[in-house]
Amino acid sequence: MSSKYGEWSGPLCIRDWMILLCVVQIKSECLTCRNAAAVFDMSYFGKFYLVGPDAKEAADWLFTADVSTSIGKTVYTCMLNSRGGAESDLTVSRIESSPQGSSLTPTFEGDGYYLAVGGGVAQHNLSHITSVLQDRRLNCRLLDCSAEMGMISVQGPLSRAVLQDVLDVDLSNEAFPFSTHQVVKAAGHWVRAMRLSFVGEMGWELHVPREACVPVHRAVMQSGAKFGIANAGYRAIDSLSIEKGYRHWHADLRSDDTPLEAGLAFTCKLKSKIPFLGREALEAQKARGLFKRLMCFTIDQKVPLFGLEAIWRNGKVVGLVRRADFAFTLNKSVAYGYIRDPEGAAVTTDFVKQGEYSLERMGVSYPAKVHLKSPFDPSNKRVKGIYE
Numbered sequence: 001m002s003s004k005y006g007e008w009s010g011p012l013c014i015r016d017w018m019i020l021l022c023v024v025q026i027k028s029e030c031l032t033c034r035n036a037a038a039v040f041d042m043s044y045f046g047k048f049y050l051v052g053p054d055a056k057e058a059a060d061w062l063f064t065a066d067v068s069t070s071i072g073k074t075v076y077t078c079m080l081n082s083r084g085g086a087e088s089d090l091t092v093s094r095i096e097s098s099p100q101g102s103s104l105t106p107t108f109e110g111d112g113y114y115l116a117v118g119g120g121v122a123q124h125n126l127s128h129i130t131s132v133l134q135d136r137r138l139n140c141r142l143l144d145c146s147a148e149m150g151m152i153s154v155q156g157p158l159s160r161a162v163l164q165d166v167l168d169v170d171l172s173n174e175a176f177p178f179s180t181h182q183v184v185k186a187a188g189h190w191v192r193a194m195r196l197s198f199v200g201e202m203g204w205e206l207h208v209p210r211e212a213c214v215p216v217h218r219a220v221m222q223s224g225a226k227f228g229i230a231n232a233g234y235r236a237i238d239s240l241s242i243e244k245g246y247r248h249w250h251a252d253l254r255s256d257d258t259p260l261e262a263g264l265a266f267t268c269k270l271k272s273k274i275p276f277l278g279r280e281a282l283e284a285q286k287a288r289g290l291f292k293r294l295m296c297f298t299i300d301q302k303v304p305l306f307g308l309e310a311i312w313r314n315g316k317v318v319g320l321v322r323r324a325d326f327a328f329t330l331n332k333s334v335a336y337g338y339i340r341d342p343e344g345a346a347v348t349t350d351f352v353k354q355g356e357y358s359l360e361r362m363g364v365s366y367p368a369k370v371h372l373k374s375p376f377d378p379s380n381k382r383v384k385g386i387y388e
Contacts (some may be wrong), residue, residue, distance in 0.1 A: 046122025
């Protein structure tokens, strides 16, 4: 009997069968997303509005990226503490005030931003933002609409074909490019559609008022039936996201990790003159060098990795795995962990490339390959709708 990790030996007990069935289901969901289209219920996400006369000043200070772009743009960014540690990673969309005053399109004075954050850390984000706003005495409000809206994410190479029959707008690359959002109608209901992905595929998130979630989901599934669409769960998201190299705050990104260490320097507006919380710490770190760096590792042996495995380089332990899973398209286990130089020097690209690595799992060492970028679609073509 085969599993994702190889061949089962000996008789299968009930627990083995349950594990095997779960693995088969997760694999099916992952490959359906990679080859057709999958639907993820992301309604547990936190959904906040930062609005008011001082909202732009607040956004400039809170977010590492420049989110005060044109209305309709969505930006992936971090929020930091004063030490430069990441308190969150999230998406921020600039919005305009609407006379309707609904949970989807609020009414406000000044500037407005829509924040979508991981549900497990929504309260942490809310507390962090509230504390910063109070400390700086800014005239703006943080509105929590998490319970008033759902989120349906449709991802995969056929997601455009599925959604073109559901949404009343042109979904071409020219009309609806990556990292943009529009308020549109889905099966007769107003939704905010965002072209984003947390799994590394072309796709859209539909941010839907609570009362419209069921009819919109039904319309998506009805349209997608002829394309082989499937519902997919969080275990599939874990596998797909680590395969693409996306970060999970609380695992491979924490409040004691900086964006520079985590490979997220592109989220930081260091080339601008805009001050932001944690900027001074990042500039100091950039000047002295990085003494730990998050790296991607793969192993060819099909054994499960769970996190906290030791990372060996040239016969010395240089770190621990923070997060690991099996990547079904790559067909191998993938792990992410921070490494350090045992001699106390900065971790340079040359240091990374010149080492021989292995991961120690339960006392057994497995040869590992290190990657400076995710080995899956390193040029980011798929999220842009480029499939070759």
